[in-house]
Amino acid sequence: MVAFARVNHADYRVETTSRLAQWRVDNFGFSYRKSDPFVIGKWNWYLVLEKNRKLVIKLYPELPKLARDFPPIASFNIRVVSLLGGRKTLVHPEVKDKQFKSGEAFVWALEVPLTGRFIVDVEFLDLKITSPNGGVSCSIWSEGLTEKSSISTALTSLGKMLSESIHTDITICASNGTIEAHRAVLAARSPVFHSMFSHDLKEKEMSVINISDMTIEACQAFLSYIYTNIEHQDFIKHRLDLLRAADKYDVLDLKDTCEESLMEDIDTKNVLERLQSASMYRLPKLKVCCIQYLVKFGKIYDIREEFNAFIQSGDRDLIGEVVNEILSVWKGF
Known part of the structure; x- marks a missing residue:
């Protein structure tokens, strides 16, 4: 009989509000983990954890074939909050107008070792759609009304x-x-x-x-x-x-x-x-x-x-x- 490891789907779920995404990681004992898709703006996004010598965090959107010529341009804050030992927080400098072309991801290699339970926190400040013909890109959140x-x-x-x-x-x-x-x-x-x-x-x-x-x-x-x-x-x-x-x-x-x-x-x-x-x-x-x-x-x-x-x-x-x-x-x- 082959024994399979029990999968806890909560380990892959990312909680969201309209502009905030949080991935609570309770037990990262592997070298790779990819979150379930989560929706911010008009796109499905993914977070990825990779561990070799350092812990690496990646963020990228899923781009449908018809939308690959118009990728999102994102401004966001990302940080990692350790839930052990006094709630230590690691903060990446604000990311401004990062264009996510097809196959590209934001990559953050943490210099400080991190173990135990932690939260990956991404707060989107703005999202734009790349404008055709080099025009001005407008925020998706200035649309609507x-x-x-x-x-x-x-x-x-x-x-x-x-x-x-x-x-x-x-x-x-x-x-x-x-x-x-x-x-x-x-x-x-x-x-x-x-x-x-x-x-x-x-x-x-x-x-x-x-x-x-x-x-x-x-x-x-x-x-x-x-x-x-x-x-x-x-x-x-x-x-x-x-x-x-x-x-x-x-x-x-x-x-x-x-x-x-x-x-x-x-x-x-x-x-x-x-x-x-x-x-x-x-x-x-x-x-x-x-x-x-x-x-x-x-x-x-x-x-x-x-x-x-x-x-x-x-x-x-x-x-x-x-x-x-x-x-x-x-x-x-």
């Missing part, structure tokens, strides 16, 4: 109504300026505005709405979204203001769009702010994503001071959820 906006004549004209103040009938007063708009458009996009203009409220008789909790720039971005002509960079710049406005005026599609966008670029600098926004505005997917980033992916160790401050002043129920997740993860060790 503006592409989804219809380019029909009707929607273009709607945006023109706002930008050129064509037959406006309402003035919106922001904290530092005013914008002209249209009651019908606002009422069609927001149940709150519809109620203002339909019932016996002062706004029904007045030609002014006060939105003093928004700057003129944020208010302009909010109206631009409502009128379907918002620019992507304006959306990104004012996401949190737009989230507050979407919640206040019950613009559900904007709220969903903000949640999806805020999930895409979570990092150690913004994760606690976004976690609190997720709790405040009832965004369950963003909350789960933030808690996983902190606990499951171990980023809580990178922001200990900030997290301690959050523990002192944050919402008790929210802190409880994070602590419960920490305890749940610890049970797995």
Whole structure:
């Protein structure tokens, strides 16, 4: 009888968020191991461990035949975190605009011997598609919002109504300026505005709405979204203001769009702010994503001071959820 080694499929699985990949290696006793494919952006990626004199880590995408002329260009941070003896971390310098042509991989040969349990952590900062004919390569993560906006004549004209103040009938007063708009458009996009203009409220008789909790720039971005002509960079710049406005005026599609966008670029600098926004505005997917980033992916160790401050002043129920997740993860060790 031939005995076969038992394969633990978890040893090959890479956990991911939209931009972060983590491979938890519990027992690397061989000279070679290749991960299962994991999706980041538009590609399947693989991590490979090779051990000879040194431990070598490789990262590369799977390129279909039809896409080999347009390989990804990636910027990323990669590090290895030892889970033994005080959580030692080895960090590779930031990789900037690495083009992954067919058959090519990023290779990192570790100078320090590593044994036992460790995590390979890859945080993608940007992904681009190689442009044909040597043109400018654009980030895949700058696409989406503006592409989804219809380019029909009707929607273009709607945006023109706002930008050129064509037959406006309402003035919106922001904290530092005013914008002209249209009651019908606002009422069609927001149940709150519809109620203002339909019932016996002062706004029904007045030609002014006060939105003093928004700057003129944020208010302009909010109206631009409502009128379907918002620019992507304006959306990104004012996401949190737009989230507050979407919640206040019950613009559900904007709220969903903000949640999806805020999930895409979570990092150690913004994760606690976004976690609190997720709790405040009832965004369950963003909350789960933030808690996983902190606990499951171990980023809580990178922001200990900030997290301690959050523990002192944050919402008790929210802190409880994070602590419960920490305890749940610890049970797995």
